[in-house]
Amino acid sequence: MKTLVIGASGATGLHLVQQLLEAGQAVKIIVRSTAGIPAAWQTHEHIEIITASIAEMHPEQMVELLKDCQSVASCLGHRPSFKGIYGKPRRLVRDAVQLICECIQSNAPASPVKFVLMNTSGNANRDLNEPNPLKNRIVIGLLRVLIPPHPDNEQAADYLRVTIGQDNPYIQWVAVRPDGLINEDEVTDYELFPSPVRNPIFNPGKTSRINVANCMARLIAEPELWDTWKGQMPLVYNKEA
Template identity: 55%
Template structure:
């Protein structure tokens, strides 16, 4: 990398999960700066704690104020949300029921208020059961039935759909 070139910075939320850890490691291998927001440092690799390329913010993302979030995203080139619900009874049926949706809204709103000249890229890890409703795809009746059951029985599925829908629809008017 050219020494005059600014290193890219990516904010990763959900970095302590399986996918988040892999993403952070890949970003570090690309020599990027990484900011992570985690509820607890106890679930992240000890090598990260000593790595000068990582800034660790220990807090629940939904507890952060809008101003705090704006401060965290202001120098970022990208945001990656690897948030998900834990696969436990409490994680699936407990609170927060709209973790992914509410965090997505908070992150997008903070990125809109940043002072950078170029837009911040946003990547949302989502469920394989979600589809892009902007595409005019024919969906078999059997698949519609399975998705309806998922929506009924698994609140995290609905949360993932709503987060993607927010990026797909609501956010267009703000960009």
């Protein structure tokens, strides 16, 4: 299996690519600069590095990149800086998801391509009747106005949920929703739930980035796990001792 990973130089993307490589999978990555990736990747036989900005890629380029990929994983996000949060492109993730999905459909693959999107626990799955107290709605409304990456994440997941839907012949998807992200060095036990089991705004849990990456890698590699969660937006929490 070959996977295209976008956002590969980010804190979660680095873990994801490394875990895919360790599992013997072939990987393509799109990065703006190779400076932020491990030097060993430069000569790794199972990785192809495309140095480019996905926000500036032409559809023809993406169509070619996807022709031999059976899966796509997005760990793409906005840089944690004023320019990254408030500068352009405001819809970086949504636009990348749309571009990739449109190009997959242009290729009309014989078997559906898996698309795994890293999303956020602050984004509700509107296909389900998830609890949404008034105080949460107020905070989320403020986030939509004040923090552009939040509506970007919402719209990226909604593109998969609504536009691609459940019966697309060329794309199947899962949007992984971690809770409060933390850094850990090793994969630990974690749990998946179809909806939040904690209040994501006022009582968030913890999810390590390496566990998010492990979950995404397993979804790509394990058919049974994929069949369990395809078309859904599972919450990922570190398992509490």
